[in-house]
Amino acid sequence: MENTAKQQHPIGVYLKIWLLLFVFSTLSYMVDYFEFQGLLRWSLILIFMFAKAGLIVAVFMHMFWERMALIYAILLPPLALMVFVGIMSMESDYTLLTRLTFFG
Amino acid sequence: MNVNASAQDAETRMASLVNDWADDKEAFRVPWGKAMMWIFLVSDTFIFGSFLIGYMTVRMSSTEPWPLASEVFALTIFGVELPLILIAIMTFILISSSGTMAMAVNYGYRRERKKTAMLMLLTAVLGASFVGMQAFEWTKLIVEEGIRPWGNPLGAAQFGATFFMITGFHGLHVSAGVIYLLVVAIRVLKGRYEQQGKYEIVEIAGLYWHFVDLVWVFIFALFYLW
Numbered sequence: 001m002e003n004t005a006k007q008q009h010p011i012g013v014y015l016k017i018w019l020l021l022f023v024f025s026t027l028s029y030m031v032d033y034f035e036f037q038g039l040l041r042w043s044l045i046l047i048f049m050f051a052k053a054g055l056i057v058a059v060f061m062h063m064f065w066e067r068m069a070l071i072y073a074i075l076l077p078p079l080a081l082m083v084f085v086g087i088m089s090m091e092s093d094y095t096l097l098t099r100l101t102f103f104g
Numbered sequence: 105m106n107v108n109a110s111a112q113d114a115e116t117r118m119a120s121l122v123n124d125w126a127d128d129k130e131a132f133r134v135p136w137g138k139a140m141m142w143i144f145l146v147s148d149t150f151i152f153g154s155f156l157i158g159y160m161t162v163r164m165s166s167t168e169p170w171p172l173a174s175e176v177f178a179l180t181i182f183g184v185e186l187p188l189i190l191i192a193i194m195t196f197i198l199i200s201s202s203g204t205m206a207m208a209v210n211y212g213y214r215r216e217r218k219k220t221a222m223l224m225l226l227t228a229v230l231g232a233s234f235v236g237m238q239a240f241e242w243t244k245l246i247v248e249e250g251i252r253p254w255g256n257p258l259g260a261a262q263f264g265a266t267f268f269m270i271t272g273f274h275g276l277h278v279s280a281g282v283i284y285l286l287v288v289a290i291r292v293l294k295g296r297y298e299q300q301g302k303y304e305i306v307e308i309a310g311l312y313w314h315f316v317d318l319v320w321v322f323i324f325a326l327f328y329l330w
Contacts, residue, residue: 021202025195029188029195033188049325103167
């Protein structure tokens, strides 16, 4: 099958990604260890999170070498979750505001 | 005449709809098992996504202080208190199991039966130790810290509810994955896929396992580091 032939990568690729994932995990642990706060903490946590997620999906799950039809079918639907995050974060701000106003 | 023509037109349009959906076309040129696993994983993404969004919503709207994860999950090792150390170790273990799984898939396509099976067994062992550490963590939280799904002495009651729900559901995925990996590894060892020439089964099991690791990346960042 055409597909199986394409998945033959040297083992070294996986070892490098493995190492990178260790580095990113250590860095995100350091964010907590050194007690960074506020915007710095948030941006570092999210950058390391998306970097790790991207490496796992692209290399370990072979997404980088898949056909476009599959890539779009898998990666586009979860974008709806981003919209959901936005909606619910506005909703929880509103809930907190009403709680503080009427029960504070 | 006119009516007839439009009726016929409608019929051919209906026929085209049926044709397009029933046609022998392939959208995804991958083995069907792999496409189905991806579709399952997308649906699982929505489940975990909804859990994490629910957690975000209750945490952001809570008037009670949220228990500090780095203190709740701290462990004292040789007299030194280390924040989140168990969670960090669990993270490294799960990443390592993903690494061994990726190598197992690679050796599978090279038809190296024993190496594939051994790496898969190693992956399963790492996964099982992850679940073991999670059991230890849960026990510590329930017995020592008195954290319950309906409340805890440290702050917002929703902490327990979301913690047990999210990590519990993830732990179930890891446990199911360990069983799945063991089944496939034994079949690899017995030479079942060699006869069929179907080593993509290993890759499909790998997709599930990497997904479990992927979910942990989000839980680690959003639950433990927030």
